[in-house]
Amino acid sequence: MATLQEIIKARHGEPWREQLRRSMKAKERGERPRVKMPELAPDYRSHSLNEEVNLGLSEEQAVYEAKRCLDCANPTCMSGCPVEINIPTFIKYIEVGDFLKAAQTLKETSALPAVCGRVCPQEKQCEAQCIHVKMKKEAVAIGYLERFAADYERITNNISIPQNTKSNKIKIAVVGSGPAGLSFAGDMAKKGYDVTVFEALHEIGGVLKYGIPEFRLPNEIVDVEINVLQKMGVKFEKDCIVGKTISHEDLQQAGFKGLFVASGAGLPNFMNIPGENLIGVMSSNEFLTRVNLMDAASDDSDTPVQHGKKVAVIGGGNTAMDAVRTARRIGAERAIIVYRRSENEMPARLEEVKHAKEEGIEFLTLHNPLKYEGDETGHVKRMLLQKMELGEPDASGRRSPVPIEGATEWIDIDEVIVSVGVSPNPLIPHTFSGLEVSKRGTIVVNNDTMQSALNDVYAGGDIVRGGATVILAMGDGRKAAAEMDKALQAK
Amino acid sequence: MFKIVNKEHFSENVVHFEVEAPLIARTRKAGHFVIVRVGDKGERIPYTITSSNLEKGTIDLVVQGVGVSSKKLNELNVGDCITDVVGPLGRATHIENFGTVVCAGGGVGVAPMLPIIEALKKAGNKVISVLAARTKDLIILEEQVGKYSDEVIIMTDDGSYGNKGLVTNGVEMVINREQVDLCVTIGPAIMMKFVSLLTKKYNIPTMASLNTIMVDGTGMCGACRVTVGGQTKFVCVDGPEFDAHEVDFDEMLMRLKAYN
Ligand SMILES: Cc1cc2nc3c(=O)[nH]c(=O)nc-3n(C[C@H](O)[C@H](O)[C@H](O)COP(=O)(O)OP(=O)(O)OC[C@H]3O[C@@H](n4cnc5c(N)ncnc54)[C@H](O)[C@@H]3O)c2cc1C
Ligand SMILES: Cc1cc2nc3c(=O)[nH]c(=O)nc-3n(C[C@H](O)[C@H](O)[C@H](O)COP(=O)(O)OP(=O)(O)OC[C@H]3O[C@@H](n4cnc5c(N)ncnc54)[C@H](O)[C@@H]3O)c2cc1C
Ligand code: SF4
Ligand code: SF4
Ligand code: FES
Numbered sequence: 210m211a212t213l214q215e216i217i218k219a220r221h222g223e224p225w226r227e228q229l230r231r232s233m234k235a236k237e238r239g240e241r242p243r244v245k246m247p248e249l250a251p252d253y254r255s256h257s258l259n260e261e262v263n264l265g266l267s268e269e270q271a272v273y274e275a276k277r278c279l280d281c282a283n284p285t286c287m288s289g290c291p292v293e294i295n296i297p298t299f300i301k302y303i304e305v306g307d308f309l310k311a312a313q314t315l316k317e318t319s320a321l322p323a324v325c326g327r328v329c330p331q332e333k334q335c336e337a338q339c340i341h342v343k344m345k346k347e348a349v350a351i352g353y354l355e356r357f358a359a360d361y362e363r364i365t366n367n368i369s370i371p372q373n374t375k376s377n378k379i380k381i382a383v384v385g386s387g388p389a390g391l392s393f394a395g396d397m398a399k400k401g402y403d404v405t406v407f408e409a410l411h412e413i414g415g416v417l418k419y420g421i422p423e424f425r426l427p428n429e430i431v432d433v434e435i436n437v438l439q440k441m442g443v444k445f446e447k448d449c450i451v452g453k454t455i456s457h458e459d460l461q462q463a464g465f466k467g468l469f470v471a472s473g474a475g476l477p478n479f480m481n482i483p484g485e486n487l488i489g490v491m492s493s494n495e496f497l498t499r500v501n502l503m504d505a506a507s508d509d510s511d512t513p514v515q516h517g518k519k520v521a522v523i524g525g526g527n528t529a530m531d532a533v534r535t536a537r538r539i540g541a542e543r544a545i546i547v548y549r550r551s552e553n554e555m556p557a558r559l560e561e562v563k564h565a566k567e568e569g570i571e572f573l574t575l576h577n578p579l580k581y582e583g584d585e586t587g588h589v590k591r592m593l594l595q596k597m598e599l600g601e602p603d604a605s606g607r608r609s610p611v612p613i614e615g616a617t618e619w620i621d622i623d624e625v626i627v628s629v630g631v632s633p634n635p636l637i638p639h640t641f642s643g644l645e646v647s648k649r650g651t652i653v654v655n656n657d658t659m660q661s662a663l664n665d666v667y668a669g670g671d672i673v674r675g676g677a678t679v680i681l682a683m684g685d686g687r688k689a690a691a692e693m694d695k696a697l698q699a700k
Numbered sequence: 701m702f703k704i705v706n707k708e709h710f711s712e713n714v715v716h717f718e719v720e721a722p723l724i725a726r727t728r729k730a731g732h733f734v735i736v737r738v739g740d741k742g743e744r745i746p747y748t749i750t751s752s753n754l755e756k757g758t759i760d761l762v763v764q765g766v767g768v769s770s771k772k773l774n775e776l777n778v779g780d781c782i783t784d785v786v787g788p789l790g791r792a793t794h795i796e797n798f799g800t801v802v803c804a805g806g807g808v809g810v811a812p813m814l815p816i817i818e819a820l821k822k823a824g825n826k827v828i829s830v831l832a833a834r835t836k837d838l839i840i841l842e843e844q845v846g847k848y849s850d851e852v853i854i855m856t857d858d859g860s861y862g863n864k865g866l867v868t869n870g871v872e873m874v875i876n877r878e879q880v881d882l883c884v885t886i887g888p889a890i891m892m893k894f895v896s897l898l899t900k901k902y903n904i905p906t907m908a909s910l911n912t913i914m915v916d917g918t919g920m921c922g923a924c925r926v927t928v929g930g931q932t933k934f935v936c937v938d939g940p941e942f943d944a945h946e947v948d949f950d951e952m953l954m955r956l957k958a959y960n
Contacts (some may be wrong), residue, residue, distance in 0.1 A: 411783075412707055448786040473919040486951055491922065492921060498916065587955070
């Protein structure tokens with residue numbers, strides 16, 4: 210089989226590509242300013258819960274942006290993509306107007322390009338490695354283009370249902386329907402396996418549905434992918450908790466020859482500070498689940514949610530940004546991010562921070578909550594913040610926050626959303642005997658094969674990595690599918 | 701899916717359902733609960749599995765209609781399907797031969813207590829059940845409880861049935877009379893608080909089954925958290941049963957009012 214380098218080289222050398230490169234001077238390509246993503250106006254969108262903020266590039270904009278890509282012989286961008294999407298190839302197909310070919314190129318390595326184009330932290334991954342950045346220019350908008358091509362395929366109704374190779378009737382079970390589980394299921398179905406996905410909740414999609422809000426990732430996009438899987442023969446069993454409703458042994462007895470555990474990092478962390486159990490203090494998981502999964506902000510939903518007027522969200526990750534922007538949309542007059550480090554250390558995607566600021570979110574960086582106080586009914590009414598400064602770099606390489614002695618401050622609030630990270634969902638580690646589990650509670654797998662200590666159990670995504678990203682979860686699913694197939698075929 | 705095969709009114713507002721859920725029926729144990737959702741716009745609400753029938757593949761729920769969601773559920777009829785039923789959730793009750801056990805149940809709390817009473821009896825305990833309610837019509841499951849109890853003591857607030865008084869009066873009567881090795885209490889939080897205060901006075905180990913607000917029921921959201929022995933616990937995965945003497949009932953009572 211050809212190596213990745215050989216494939217890159219062969220495609221780069223195709224005549225149409227050479228011709229295209231010559232059609233415009235590299236200098237001219239490099240001098241173009243980066244395209245701007247059309248988006249909803251901040252004062253409008255900060256009151257609209259479900260409308261997507263980014264509107265997507267037009268065909269003209271996409272082609273314009275595609276021309277900025279130099280079609281490098283050594284495309285460094287690819288090394289920044291965890292699944293090594295053939296970036297110049299898909300971008301050059303956009304440049305020549307063959308948007309469907311572009312989409313197909315994406316699908317060679319990514320199961321969910323419409324999702325990843327929207328939610329990948331591109332500025333830390335593919336775009337960080339784009340040659341333009343080294344030349345002190347803005348990176349090619351790889352994420353925008355990826356979204357464009359994938360959306361084009363969907364909007365024009367051109368999503369092809371992959372042809373399964375002949376069914377081999379081997380039954381495979383997937384635990385969890387997040388990005389890891391979905392990509393695994395798709396690949397195994399393509400290889401001819403009889404795949405059933407078991408999901409604990411009443412909706413398919415994992416964090417893509419209950420976590421990431423619609424204004425960033427519309428449910429429709431996730432549903433289209435699920436539909437494709439269904440058409441490929443993948444079965445979905447909702448309301449079924451593996452380890453509770455059915456056990457590992459039950460699955461084995463029912464004839465499942467392999468299991469892929471993609472149960473995510475569902476357990477919310479709290480800070481264990483006084484007042485954290487007051488009414489109005491909740492995890493971002495609870496807040497986002499109520500709004501996204503249970504539709505609690507709609508009048509016709511039975512599920513309630515607090516509509517705080519002065520909301521503090523503790524944390525600086527994507528989840529914190531999603532929570533604070535959601536709180537703003539459902540009525541917060543003041544919506545504040547409280548983060549103990551500075552903005553430079555924030556793990557959230559750059560675009561989310563930018564969008565949040567435009568929407569009127571306040572950023573109290575270098576602040577950390579010490580305690581909360583409630584009113585006579587037990588409802589949170591104010592919080593005490595400790596001011597911080599940056600000290601020496603810590604284990605994560607980021608400068609660590611150090612409290613400034615004596616510098617504290619009370620702030621009035623009526624809702625607090627705690628978003629300081631998640632731990633792996635302990636259900637499977639607790640109920641599958643024989644699994645090797647790390648101190649952090651993640652399932653230990655062989656990194657090359659994603660196989661766990663149990664022969665028939667593979668695992669990937671957040672349950673293996675702790676809170677990570679969609680693209681890494683998806684990549685794990687693909688790798689596990691390839692390896693499980695190899696192992697089963699060798700039998 | 702999750703078809704209702706039997707429905708019976710225990711009292712005006714308390715309904716007993718038999719629901720098809722073969723997978724859950726197979727694995728549930730005393731103390732387990734399910735999360736139920738009625739309709740596409742419905743909430744996820746927890747109910748204890750009060751018993752099950754393996755041959756029919758059904759589980760039993762006893763639901764007291766108090767608010768929007770429980771009333772919606774109680775309006776369903778035989779032949780209707782419950783949109784979602786997921787479980788069994790929570791940890792099963794720890795059952796052994798403790799000796800003499802007083803089971804103190806209030807209102808609809810008697811329903812979730814029934815499987816525990818049965819299991820305790822089968823494990824060889826002497827079981828004395830104290831059932832309490834405001835008035836005669838609200839005493840439920842007396843006959844079923846009687847089947848697995850050595851003695852049933854009825855308490856009503858208004859004296860319309862059994863003894864006049866609160867559940868605590870009934871429990872204290874037993875304590876004053878004989879050696880009690882364990883107390884199990886399930887009912888409104890305020891009732892469990894007072895049972896717990898009473899048994900603490902007499903140093904009788906006590907277990908309470910907590911009915912906090914939940915969403916997912918799998919440890920994902922933290923809505924169900926309570927303070928037990930100074931530590932935060934999630935009722936859905938660490939419970940629902942806890943050492944009552946360690947539970948911060950005042951905090952729990954406060955949190956129960958979050959959406960009222
Ligand atoms: C609010 C939020 C915003 C985020 N934003 C981004 C972003 O912008 N970009 C990015 O790359 N990443 C983001 N992430 C992280 C990303 O979503 C996760 O890394 C990714 O979803 C992990 O995928 P997964 O398949 O491992 O698990 P999940 O998506 O967590 O799915 C796991 C599924 O398994 C189910 N499950 C668990 N246990 C069982 C069981 N025993 N039986 C059956 N089912 C079970 C769960 O209900 C769930 O549906 C965000 C996360 C959150 C919470
Ligand atoms: C482990 C467990 C077992 C239980 N077993 C039983 C049982 O066997 N029989 C029985 O009748 N009841 C049981 N309950 C209580 C039951 O779950 C509900 O509290 C009750 O039915 C709520 O009624 P409601 O929503 O109709 O209205 P209200 O009590 O009027 O509640 C108002 C609002 O508060 C919120 N809320 C209240 N309680 C809950 C809850 N538990 N979960 C989520 N949201 C809630 C909802 O948003 C609700 O709409 C149990 C609770 C727990 C935690
Ligand atoms: S999948 Fe993510 S990292 Fe890879 S090219 Fe697409 S946006 Fe970049
Ligand atoms: S590094 Fe940048 S310019 Fe070069 S191929 Fe990749 S996207 Fe295009
Ligand atoms: S109900 Fe969500 S963690 Fe217990």
